[in-house]
Amino acid sequence: MAGSTGQAGEQGWSSRSAFVLAAIGAAVGLGNIWRFPTLAGENGGGAFVIVYIACVFLIGLPLVLSEVMIGRSGRSDAAGSIAAVAEKSGVSRKWSLFGGMEILAAFLILSFYSVVAGWTIHYVFVMLGDIVSSFQAGAPFGTAFQGETQDMITGRMGELFGNPLELILMHTAFMAITVFIVANGVHDGIEKAAGTLMPAFFVLLVLITIYGAFTGAFAEAVSFLFTPDFSLLTPTAMNEALGQALFSLSLGSAALITYGSYVGNDVKLAPTATMIAFADTGVAILAGLMIFPIVFAVGLDPAAGPVLVFQSLPVAFAQMPGGSWVGMLFFVLIFFAALTSSISLLEGPVAWVIDRFKLKRLHAALLVGGLAWCVGLLCALGYNVLSDVRPLWFWGIFADSDILDSIDGITGKVMLPLAALGVSLFIGWRADRRLVEAETGLSAGTLMLYRLIMAWIAPLAVLLIVVFGLFPGLLPTS
Numbered sequence: 450m451a452g453s454t455g456q457a458g459e460q461g462w463s464s465r466s467a468f469v470l471a472a473i474g475a476a477v478g479l480g481n482i483w484r485f486p487t488l489a490g491e492n493g494g495g496a497f498v499i500v501y502i503a504c505v506f507l508i509g510l511p512l513v514l515s516e517v518m519i520g521r522s523g524r525s526d527a528a529g530s531i532a533a534v535a536e537k538s539g540v541s542r543k544w545s546l547f548g549g550m551e552i553l554a555a556f557l558i559l560s561f562y563s564v565v566a567g568w569t570i571h572y573v574f575v576m577l578g579d580i581v582s583s584f585q586a587g588a589p590f591g592t593a594f595q596g597e598t599q600d601m602i603t604g605r606m607g608e609l610f611g612n613p614l615e616l617i618l619m620h621t622a623f624m625a626i627t628v629f630i631v632a633n634g635v636h637d638g639i640e641k642a643a644g645t646l647m648p649a650f651f652v653l654l655v656l657i658t659i660y661g662a663f664t665g666a667f668a669e670a671v672s673f674l675f676t677p678d679f680s681l682l683t684p685t686a687m688n689e690a691l692g693q694a695l696f697s698l699s700l701g702s703a704a705l706i707t708y709g710s711y712v713g714n715d716v717k718l719a720p721t722a723t724m725i726a727f728a729d730t731g732v733a734i735l736a737g738l739m740i741f742p743i744v745f746a747v748g749l750d751p752a753a754g755p756v757l758v759f760q761s762l763p764v765a766f767a768q769m770p771g772g773s774w775v776g777m778l779f780f781v782l783i784f785f786a787a788l789t790s791s792i793s794l795l796e797g798p799v800a801w802v803i804d805r806f807k808l809k810r811l812h813a814a815l816l817v818g819g820l821a822w823c824v825g826l827l828c829a830l831g832y833n834v835l836s837d838v839r840p841l842w843f844w845g846i847f848a849d850s851d852i853l854d855s856i857d858g859i860t861g862k863v864m865l866p867l868a869a870l871g872v873s874l875f876i877g878w879r880a881d882r883r884l885v886e887a888e889t890g891l892s893a894g895t896l897m898l899y900r901l902i903m904a905w906i907a908p909l910a911v912l913l914i915v916v917f918g919l920f921p922g923l924l925p926t927s
């Protein structure tokens with residue numbers, strides 16, 4: 450662990466903005482554009498969104514600060530950094546077990562993340578194919594999918610799921626690109642990728658949102674997303690909202706600790722953490738405002754689950770002039786966002802393997818990426834060959850989940866909250882107070898609030914939400 454102090458020296462970020470871009474790149478991803486609308490749709494909209502935003506700013510933001518701080522102070526991988534801070538604070542190094550769990554969570558998330566990101570690559574090709582056919586038909590800027598019914602368009606998702614080879618091919622391509630970038634190192638790989646992809650992402654996002662605001666049922670979408678119906682707020686929905694807040698901010702999964710370990714001592718962490726939280730939440734809300742107008746305009750079910758985004762948007766593209774071009778740009782956008790996130794998912798476990806087993810970066814990236822690819826393979830097959838498999842059949846709330854949903858569920862609802870609990874208790878009760886004060890650079894009042902959150906509010910909220918979310922039967926009224 451201490452030996453990896455070199456990590457920051459040899460391969461730290463070249464500037465503060467390089468770190469900010471990479472961290473926002475880690476945060477903004479499929480979680481914002483695919484998972485957030487899916488969960489908001491499944492859990493009735495407004496009330497979910499309010500709990501989500503409360504979780505982001507009350508629990509998530511202080512945790513972002515804590516994780517980046519642990520990385521910068523510990524200067525190692527997620528487990529090593531927690532151990533180092535524990536040592537500096539004169540408490541047991543066993544707290545690093547939470548770091549170990551973060552690394553495992555990152556590995557598991559990466560495995561299914563790559564499969565879903567593969568869907569976006571598939572759709573880029575679908576849209577490209579449509580551009581070619583519209584050229585042949587002599588209307589290169591007409592609407593997309595000409596001559597197809599709505600059922601045919603939404604049915605494409607089912608066709609993809611029924612085609613294991615295609616799913617596996619796209620998953621493989623995505624994982625290979627991720628491994629390639631991480632193998633190139635922090636400076637030449639991660640930083641360059643984020644520096645190119647994130648600005649392109651934001652330009653595309655603004656263009657498509659402006660375009661989309663003029664089409665579709667915007668008012669209905671706004672009322673769905675912002676009018677809370679608290680009767681829909683079940684304990685499970687609250688657990689989803691907390692899990693989603695952690696997932697979306699890349700918390701509890703080694704990424705921020707590891708990225709933090711490459712941050713220079715001169716960088717002020719609190720404003721940086723705030724920027725990450727705002728950028729991430731802004732993109733999630735924008736994505737909701739992009740997707741739900743279409744969902745309502747064409748009468749799709751907002752609770753359609755993981756296929757929602759992939760089914761609803763092509764229907765909209767079929768009604769827009771230049772739809773195939775907008776569609777292609779849209780899926781390129783998701784692909785960019787997914788890539789900067791998967792890079793951060795891979796970097797956490799890779800940094801650990803490098804530190805722990807002294808492997809070369811290339812070998813570590815191939816090893817971790819290869820293993821995550823294997824788990825992802827099972828997720829992809831879970832839509833066809835293994836569609837009867839229910840890995841968590843014995844556990845009520847997960848009993849009906851296929852392989853991908855089970856891994857998504859167990860990481861989001863159990864592992865990330867547990868890691869959040871561990872980190873907040875560690876910082877709130879065990880970490881050296883002067884170290885925390887110096888590293889966060891917070892003023893006295895804010896520091897007190899931060900400590901209160903880490904010691905009491907975050908642990909209690911996480912504990913209550915998770916226990917009642919996982920075992921709703923414990924609540925007297927239900």
Ligand code: PFF
Binds near residue numbers: 702705793
């Ligand atoms: N925050 C990413 C998203 O919203 O898509 C996903 C993610 C990245 C989760 C990195 C965890 C992580 F460590």
